[in-house]
Amino acid sequence: MSHPNIVSTSTKDRVFDAVKLTGYRINRAARNLRTQRAHSILVLLPDLANPFFSNILEGISRYLSSKGYSMLIASTNQVHTSGELLVDYLDDARADGMIILDGGLDAEVVKSLEKASKAKFILFACEWIEGANFPSVRSENEEGTRKAVKHLHSLGHRKVGHVTGPKNNVLAQARKDAFICELKTLKLELKSQWIISGDFSLAAGCIAAQAWIALDDRPTAVFCASDQLALGFIAELSRHDYNVPYHVSVMGFDDIDFSEQYIPSLTSIRQDRLFLGETAASMLMQRIESPDKDIHDHTAILPVSLVIRESTAPPNLEKC
C-alpha cells in the first residue's frame, strides 16, 4: 500500500478490495515508529487565549492537513509550568518540527533548541529571536510602520505619537525603530513623551490614553503598535469625552476582525495572517521532507497593506 504502483494491477485490486472488506485502517503509531517520523508538527503560541493567532493557526493547519500531517498545539506558559521541556517534543518523537510564534522565549530555552538534534526543523513565524539563526516568516514591520506614518503625514499631521508594544518584544522594537526612523525622514518633530510604552493589549491602550490626556503638548495623531492597543486607546478616550478622529487620529497594526466594526472603525496595517501561517508551514515541510537539500530561503518577509477607515482624519488644529 505504500507503493501501489510497483505491483501488478490484479494484486493492487485484491489488496484494495480486502481493505474495503475488512475496514482496514492504518495504525499511525506503528507507521510512525517504523518510519521514525511523527507526521505531526508542534505549533507553540505565547498564549492560547489570545485570538490574534487564530488565523495563523488556520493557515498552518490547512497546509499541514494537505500534506497528511497533524497539528499539535502548546503554549509557552504551559510548557514551562508543566515542567516539560520544549525540546522534548522533538526529542521524544512527538513532532517532526516546530513552528514557534513566540519571540520571547528564555535565552536558556533558545539555547536548548539551538543544540537540539532536530534544530533544523524549528521555524519562527510572526516573531523571531534576534541573534539566533532559525529560519523565520514575518510581516513587513518596517514597511508597515512607514506606511502608517506616511498616511498620517499625508493627512496633514505634523505631531505624531506612538504607543509601543511590550519592551523586549521584537515586533514592538522593529515598529518603534521604524517609527522613529520615518519621523526623521519626514523631518517631523518627536518629543520623547510622545512615545508611550504599552504591551499590545486593550488594557495597555487604555493606560496609554490616560498618558496622552495628561500631556501638555499632545500629538494630533497616534500610531499604536497593535489594533488592540488602538481599540483600548480609543475606548478610554471616549470615556473622557475625547472623540476619534476629531480630537486625535488613531491607527493600529494587524487589522484584526474587530477593527472594521469598531466605532469608529480603525485605520490599520493589514497582515495576511492566513498566508503567514501557510507560508510558515510550507517552509517547514520543505525542510522536513527534504532534509538533505540546502534551502536558501531563510527569512520570508510578507507584504502588509494600509487599510484606511474612520479613525484617521486631517488634524483639527483649533482643538489641539
Next chain:
Amino acid sequence: MSHPNIVSTSTKDRVFDAVKLTGYRINRAARNLRTQRAHSILVLLPDLANPFFSNILEGISRYLSSKGYSMLIASTNQVHTSGELLVDYLDDARADGMIILDGGLDAEVVKSLEKASKAKFILFACEWIEGANFPSVRSENEEGTRKAVKHLHSLGHRKVGHVTGPKNNVLAQARKDAFICELKTLKLELKSQWIISGDFSLAAGCIAAQAWIALDDRPTAVFCASDQLALGFIAELSRHDYNVPYHVSVMGFDDIDFSEQYIPSLTSIRQDRLFLGETAASMLMQRIESPDKDIHDHTAILPVSLVIRESTAPPNLEKC
C-alpha cells in the same frame, strides 16, 4: 522506568544516572504502539479562525498537558475538504478521544462517529447534537437567557427583541426558545418581527440593526444571541446615528474580551470558557483512563452570570 517503585533503590539510582548520562529520551511512537494509546486527543473546531474558541482551547490544553497528553487540533471544514474522515483520527490511533466544539456536523458524520469503535471517547463541548447520545459540557443557555431578559425587564423594558444565532444551531435554538418562554413568563408582548435572524457574526449584527431601524414599532431593548452580534448591531446603529443605550438597550451572550472595551461597553452573559475547556478535558480523560468504569455524569451544565455594563439602561420612552 514505568514502575520505579517496584525496584530497589540502588537499581533505581543506577537507571536514573544512566538516563542523565546518556540523555535518554523516551520514544513516544514506540510507547504509543506498545500501549495502544496515542496519548493525545483531538479537538475539533467548526472554524479555527474564530477567536471565540481560544479560551476553551486554553482550558483543554491546560488539563491535558497536566496529564501528559498532547492536543491535536483540526477544523470541521478542513477535515471535510481534505477528504479525511473524522473517525479516522480515532481509528488510526492518532487520538484516544475527541472533543467536538461543533454541533453542526452532517448527520452522516454523526452516524459514523456513533458506530466508531472508540465512540465512548467522543465528547461535545459548548455545542452538542440533539438526538445523539454523546456526553457533553455546555453552559446554562436557558438560565443565561432568562437572566438577560429579566435584566432588561427590571430596567423597565416592556418591548424586548431578539437577534438569533444561525438557524439549526443548537445554542441559537436553545437561547431563542428560552427567550420566547421567558417573555411569556413575564407576560411581555412579543411581535414576530421583533425576532431577527442572525448567525453569531459581527456582519449579521449589522444587518439585524438595519432590520431594527426599518421597524415601525421598535423594541426598546434587544437581546443578541452572541456578543459579536451585539457589537455589530451597535456599530451599525451608530452609523445611522442611533445611540446605545439611549435609543435602544443592547445585550450580548458570551462576554468576550472586546465587550468590556467596546463603546459603549457591552452588557452580557458571561460564560467561563476556560473552565468549560477544563471540564470537557477532565470528563474525557476520566473515560479514557478508566474505560470500564460506568460514568454517570453524562452532561455537565456550567453556570453563567450577568455582567452589567453601559449598553443597557432604562428605556427612553420619549424617543421610542
Next chain:
DNA sequence: CTGAAAGCGCTTACAG
C-alpha cells in the same frame, strides 16, 4: 513482481 523476514523502541508478562 511477490512473499517472508527483520526491526523501529517501547511495555508487559514471565522465568529465575
Next chain:
DNA sequence: CTGAAAGCGCTTACAG
C-alpha cells in the same frame, strides 16, 4: 527483585 523474551503494526530490504 532482576533480566530476557515476546510483540504492538507497520516499512523496508532481500530472496525467490
